[in-house]
Amino acid sequence: MQATIIAIGDELLIGKVVNINAAYIARKLNLIGIRVREATVVGDNRQEILQALERAHEQSKVVILTGGLGPTSDDITKPALCEYFGSKLVFNPDVLEQIKVFLTKRRGILNELNQSQAWVPDNCALLTNAIGTAPGMFFEKEGRCYFALPGVPFEMEKMLDEQVIPILIEKFKLEHIYHRTILTTGVAESVLAETIANWEKSLPQEVKLAYLPSPGIVKIRLSVYHHPQGQEMIAQAEQQLHAIIPEYIFGYDDDTLESVVGRLLLERGATVSTAESCTGGNIALSIVSVAGASAYFKGGLIAYSNEVKIQELGVDPKILETHGAVSRQTAEAMALGCLKKFKTQFALAVTGIAGPDGGTPEKPVGTVWIAVATESKVISNDFLFGDNRMRNIQRSTIAALNLLRKAILDC
Amino acid sequence: MQATIIAIGDELLIGKVVNINAAYIARKLNLIGIRVREATVVGDNRQEILQALERAHEQSKVVILTGGLGPTSDDITKPALCEYFGSKLVFNPDVLEQIKVFLTKRRGILNELNQSQAWVPDNCALLTNAIGTAPGMFFEKEGRCYFALPGVPFEMEKMLDEQVIPILIEKFKLEHIYHRTILTTGVAESVLAETIANWEKSLPQEVKLAYLPSPGIVKIRLSVYHHPQGQEMIAQAEQQLHAIIPEYIFGYDDDTLESVVGRLLLERGATVSTAESCTGGNIALSIVSVAGASAYFKGGLIAYSNEVKIQELGVDPKILETHGAVSRQTAEAMALGCLKKFKTQFALAVTGIAGPDGGTPEKPVGTVWIAVATESKVISNDFLFGDNRMRNIQRSTIAALNLLRKAILDC
Known part of the structure; x- marks a missing residue:
C-alpha cells in the first residue's frame, strides 16, 4: 500500500524551515508497511494544494498533509480542503472548549484568530490536539484516507502516533x-x-x-x-x-557509537576521559550527548597547543620535537597523560590535522592519530581523512569512539 | 522564475534521512531571486523519477535533482536521466582520473563500483566533485536547466555554490x-x-x-x-x-558568534581557554570550528565531575557544598581556575543542568551559569533554557560565546 505526504508552507520553500515532518511520518508509516510513494512540499497557494491533492489521489490510498492549519492569514489549507472535499465550515463548540482549556494551561489569550480554529469542515472526523490550537482532520474519499495535521512537529507527531496510525492499522488490517x-x-x-x-x-x-x-x-x-x-x-x-x-x-537499530560505548562502560562499571587536539571537544560532546553519561565520563582536556599537551598531559617535549604533534608517539603519550590526570580506566586521545592548513607532504591535511590507554596497555591507529575541517572532526570522532569500543571489548 | 527540486532516494521515503538538501537549495535559489515552486521526494524508481521530471518540466525553468548518483545497485538516477534526455552512457577517462585522485588522497580502493561512476551521459556537461566520487550533471532541454547533484549534503552544497549558482546567474542574467x-x-x-x-x-x-x-x-x-x-x-x-x-x-551575513569572537581576539592578540561542565566540549568545538583558531585558543577543560572541578580548576569544595555545582560562585571559580591553568587573557566557564534529569524546584533543568574571567575581573550571568538536553547545550554555547564577545569588547 502506498502513501503520499504533502507538506504545505511557504516557509519550507524558501528554506527557512527544514521539512523534518516528512521523515518522521515516513518512518512511522514504513513501520506499519505503508510505502511512501512521494513526499512533496507546496506553498500556501490554493491551486498548488489542489493539484497536489489530485496527484496524491491517483497515487495513493493514504494521504497525509501537514501544515497550513494555523490561524494566520497565510494559512489556506482549510479552505482548499473544503473545496476539494465539497465541505462547508461549521462552528464546533467542542473544539472551542478544547482551545480554551489549552489556552488556560498556557496562559494564552482567546482572540478572534484562535476562535476561528473552531470552524471546521462538516464532513470530516476531527483529531484532538491536546498541545496546540489547531485540530487535525480525517477525510475519506473513494476508499482513500486523508489526514490533515498541524505543521508544528511535536503537535503533528503526537497526533500521528496516537490517532492516525491506529486508524490506519484498523482500516487496512496491517500486520506482520x-x-x-x-x-x-x-x-x-x-x-x-x-x-x-x-x-x-x-x-x-x-x-x-x-x-x-x-x-x-x-x-x-x-x-x-x-x-x-x-x-x-x-x-x-x-x-x-x-x-x-x-x-x-x-x-x-537505534544504537549510536556513543550509546554503545556508554553501555559497555556501564556494564563494566568503568570510566573514561578524553584528551583532544584536532577534534576540539567533539568526542567529549558525543559522549555527554547520551543522557546519564556522568556515570562513566569524568572529564576531558582539549590540548590545542603544544604547551598544554606538555604541561597538562605530561607529553615529553622531545617527543613533540622528534615526532611532531601528530604522531603515534604523541597520541599515546596524550592518552597515558589523560589516564593519569583523570584517574579513569580508559583514556582516549586524538591528535591530527583538521585543515584547511597545516598539512605537509608526509602528513597531509586529514592525517589523524588516535590512541586508547588503559592501565595495562596502549593501542593506537592512524587515519587519513579528507580536507574538510568539520568533516574531519566528525570522522575522527567516529573512528576514536570505535577504537575505544574495541579496546573495551578486548579488555 | 521558478524552480523545482527533486530529491531521489528510498532512504528519504522511509524516513531514515531528513531531506536537508531541499532547504539549503531553496535558500540559495531564493538569494538569486528564483522561487521554488515545489520540492518533492521520490524513490529509487525509474517510473517515478520520469514522472517527477515531466511535471518539473511543466512547472519550472530550473530543475535541481539530488541523490541516487552513488555506485550501489539501488541508485538508478543515471539510467533514468539517460532515458529522459535520450543519452547514452559513455566512459569518461577524465572522471576516472578525478576518482583515482580522490581515492588516493583518502586511501580508498578503486573497485568496479567506483569505476562505474566514470560512465556518464554523452549529452550533458559534467560538474566536478572534488570531495566525492559521483560527478554532477548539467542538462539543457527546451530552455530549461537540469542539474543532477549528489545526495551527500556537503558534496551537494559545494557543487551548488561553486558551479550551479554561477551557471544560473549567467544563463538567466540574474543581476541587481x-x-x-x-x-x-x-x-x-x-x-x-x-x-x-x-x-x-x-x-x-x-x-x-x-x-x-x-x-x-x-x-x-x-x-x-x-x-x-x-x-x-x-x-x-x-x-x-x-x-x-x-x-x-x-x-x-556569514559571520558566526565563534568567528566574531575569533576576529576580536586576533585583533587584540589575546588568547582564550574554556572550562565546561554541562556543555561537554561544545564551546571549545565551536571555537575550533573556525580555521586558524589555534592562534587564540590554547585549550580547555571538560570538568564533568565535581572531582575534576576541584582538582583541575581549583574550585573550593566548600563552594560546591554551599552553593552547588550550578551556581554563580562555582561558575566564577571555574573561570578563574581556567585562566590560571591555561594562562590566557580570557577564560570562559559554563556550569548547568542540561537534563533530562538532575533538576530541582529551585534549579530546574535548563538552569545555566556562565562566567568570563580576565586578570582584572570576572563577570557572570545566569540563564534558564528548556528541558531538551542537546538544545540546552546549544543555547548555553551561544549565550557563553556572546558573554565572551561582550567581555572582549568591554576590555
Missing part, C-alpha cells in the same frame, strides 16, 4: 511487518557492498535490503513486509551477515 | 540582487519583531524583510531584487536598524 538495521563503521559503502555481494544475492526475495550511508557509518536495513515468517527470515539473514563482517558491526 | 543578513542574539523573535515594528513599516516597499530564527539566534534578512539602487536602500535600512538595537547585533 519486520525491520532490522545493522550498523557498521570502519568500512566504505562500496567496499562493504562488494564484501557482502554474495550474501545479498542469497537473500530470500521477501527480504528487502537498503544501504543507508552517512560519514563514517554505513547502515544496512533489512525489511520484510506482510509475511508471518518475517522475523525468522530477518534473524537468519542478520546471523549470516554477522558471520561475514563481525569486525564492522557495532550496533543495531 | 542584493542581500544583507543582520545577526542578533539575546532576544526572542517575538520581542525583536515588536521592538522593530515601526522601522519595518517605514521600509521602502522594494526592501523585503525575512526573520530567520534558530535556537538562540534570530537573523534578519533584507533583500532587494532587480533594482539598481538596491545596495543603497539596504545600507540605509541596516544603519537605521543598528541605531535601534545595537546591543543585540553581533554580526552580518
